[in-house]
Amino acid sequence: MVLLLLFIALILQEKIFNDLTSKAFAAAIVETNATSSTDGATATMEPIAASLRAAEKALATPEVARAALLQAASKINQHKGDGTRASHEALTKLNMEVLALISQKSGTAFDPVKLRTLVTTAEAMAANSGASAPSVEWLKARQELVKSYMEATAQSREFWKGMAQMILLNLLLPVLTGLLGYVFASRQANKP
Structure with missing residues (x-):
């Protein structure tokens, strides 16, 4: 007992x-x-942030959230070449975190805290004159x-x-x- x-x-x-x-x-x-802070990168982060927000809203249905995360990963890959080396590194890091979430077992729920962190990172990068890399x-x-x-x-x-x-x-x-x-x-x- x-x-x-x-x-x-x-x-x-x-x-x-x-x-x-x-x-x-x-x-x-x-x-x-x-x-x-910003580094003057030219890539736009708003579509990436929007895809991540869509994934966050679809947490109840893992497959819809996974599709939104895949869309965000493809948008990140499109914008990797834009901007400076620092923004490229920040986008690569963000992409790795998104891919880590996507690689979870199919049908399992995503961690809302990790997804919220990704959304806030993308939103902060978008808010700082386009797509900035974290300082x-x-x-x-x-x-x-x-x-x-x-x-x-x-x-x-x-x-x-x-x-x-x-x-x-x-x-x-x-x-x-x-x-x-x-x-x-x-x-x-x-x-x-």
């Missing part, structure tokens, strides 16, 4: 923690997207956010692992010792 309660608490805490932290980090990424500061800020998210998740899991070990050691080990003592003592009492 205690193990079941511990297991349920672990699952609930992990789910709630991941939801809260992923939403917080997505909001922070949106803020860093809004402050990203180096923006990329560093985003890497720091991802790193801190991973650390927070690891710390949460380490806490619950330690808690489970402590409960198992302090609760179940004495019970097991008592049961084994009873079994062996009753065997010796039954011997002639």
